[in-house]
Amino acid sequence: MNSDFEIFMEAELRKLEEEGLYNQIRSLQGPQGAWVKINGKEVLNFSSNNYLGLANHPETVKAAKKALDLYGIGPGAVRSIAGTMTLHQELEERLAHFKKVEAVLTFQSGFKANLAVIPALVGKSDTIYSDELNHASIIDGCRLSRAEIKVFPHGDLDSLQGLLQEKTNGRKLIVTDGVFSMDGDIANLPGLVELAEEYNCLIMVDDAHGEGVLGSHGRGIVDHFELHGRVDVEIGTFSKAIGTVGGCAAGSERLISYLKQKARPFLFSSAVTPPDVAATIRSIEILSKDDSLVKKLWSNGDYFKQQMKKTGFDVGESQTPITPVMIGEAQVASAFSTRLFEEGVFAQSIGFPTVPRGKARIRVMISATHSRDDIDFALGKFKKLGEELGILR
Numbered sequence: 595m596n597s598d599f600e601i602f603m604e605a606e607l608r609k610l611e612e613e614g615l616y617n618q619i620r621s622l623q624g625p626q627g628a629w630v631k632i633n634g635k636e637v638l639n640f641s642s643n644n645y646l647g648l649a650n651h652p653e654t655v656k657a658a659k660k661a662l663d664l665y666g667i668g669p670g671a672v673r674s675i676a677g678t679m680t681l682h683q684e685l686e687e688r689l690a691h692f693k694k695v696e697a698v699l700t701f702q703s704g705f706k707a708n709l710a711v712i713p714a715l716v717g718k719s720d721t722i723y724s725d726e727l728n729h730a731s732i733i734d735g736c737r738l739s740r741a742e743i744k745v746f747p748h749g750d751l752d753s754l755q756g757l758l759q760e761k762t763n764g765r766k767l768i769v770t771d772g773v774f775s776m777d778g779d780i781a782n783l784p785g786l787v788e789l790a791e792e793y794n795c796l797i798m799v800d801d802a803h804g805e806g807v808l809g810s811h812g813r814g815i816v817d818h819f820e821l822h823g824r825v826d827v828e829i830g831t832f833s834k835a836i837g838t839v840g841g842c843a844a845g846s847e848r849l850i851s852y853l854k855q856k857a858r859p860f861l862f863s864s865a866v867t868p869p870d871v872a873a874t875i876r877s878i879e880i881l882s883k884d885d886s887l888v889k890k891l892w893s894n895g896d897y898f899k900q901q902m903k904k905t906g907f908d909v910g911e912s913q914t915p916i917t918p919v920m921i922g923e924a925q926v927a928s929a930f931s932t933r934l935f936e937e938g939v940f941a942q943s944i945g946f947p948t949v950p951r952g953k954a955r956i957r958v959m960i961s962a963t964h965s966r967d968d969i970d971f972a973l974g975k976f977k978k979l980g981e982e983l984g985i986l987r
């Protein structure tokens with residue numbers, strides 16, 4: 595490789611290491627569960643988005659195996675050229691029913707769903723209003739669209755209204771995360787919907803961390819606020835609570851017909867594999883029938899947060915099971931995470947650019963699969979290391 599680039603990359607990597615921001619990727623020697631095996635050692639898993647344990651649920655695994663026999667492993671090509679498997683259509687119909695919308699289109703991931711939908715809806719002469727803490731895939735989707743992007747301070751509806759009052763031409767889109775994944779707070783979707791209606795904007799919510807968590811049976815943020823029919827586009831991802839891989843856009847029949855003709859990742863990239871689709875269908879069936887996993891997730895999250903607060907940790911303003919344990923400096927958060935791992939708890943530190951500088955944290959992802967003993971084990975370790983590293987005094 596060109597030596598200028600070698601030197602550039604080496605310097606960037608060294609800088610990340612010095613700042614405590616170098617991302618150490620752990621190798622899992624087995625499935626995502628409440629406990630995972632890393633370097634031959636069983637550690638408590640507080641890092642995965644597998645909120646409900648569906649990533650390794652016997653029923654989803656069984657459905658994936660069956661789909662392999664019936665449909666094979668690959669989709670062949672993009673759906674608009676090779677034809678679409680009935681399995682993908684079945685998933686889209688089931689999702690539409692589950693989310694109480696007219697229609698759904700699936701994509702290869704949640705990230706791709708945002709890259710697909712935003713540039714299809716707005717372009718050069720249009721305006722996007724985007725929360726400053728929106729996920730990277732929303733930010734990239736906005737940039738790809740070439741629309742003017744007006745970023746409003748996190749959750750600040752007054753500032754948003756100020757921006758909406760400025761004169762613009764073209765179409766307008768308000769876009770927000772549903773649950774903000776680094777803090778666990780929930781967007782004020784009713785307020786955003788009202789502003790969208792008042793200022794004639796399209797409203798889009800990315801419900802990646804709300805699906806399987808919020809609303810009846812985990813139907814998501816729109817159900818949580820009973821806003822059915824008032825949110826134009828719901829983005830979903832299957833890689834969190836649903837336990838598989840894939841993404842989707844949900845909305846009106848017309849929106850979905852339009853996206854099938856215009857969304858580039860749908861038109862130019864192959865669909866998710868049949869086993870993933872079948873497992874996703876099974877996850878939706880499990881959720882529809884029984885909300886006990888969702889309830890367990892919430893009781894585990896509430897218990898962990900309460901106990902951490904009692905111990906003296908700052909766990910931010912989370913309104914969901916996501917628990918940010920606020921540390922401050924990235925180096926300290928990184929050292930905390932390393933010591934937790936040595937003590938048997940796998941909980942990642944998160945620093946800049948994922949969260950602002952000086953707001954590094956350990957992000958704890960509780961799951962329905964954790965037992966009370968698991969959580970108590972972790973609480974003991976957090977207390978011990980909080981004292982050891984001078985975070986608890």
Ligand SMILES: Cc1ncc(COP(=O)(O)O)c(C=O)c1O
Nearest residue numbers: 703704705729775800802831833
């Ligand atoms: C809000 C949000 N949108 C999209 C994504 C991307 O989802 P996927 O993993 O399906 O690409 C994530 C995952 O981190 C997310 O948190």
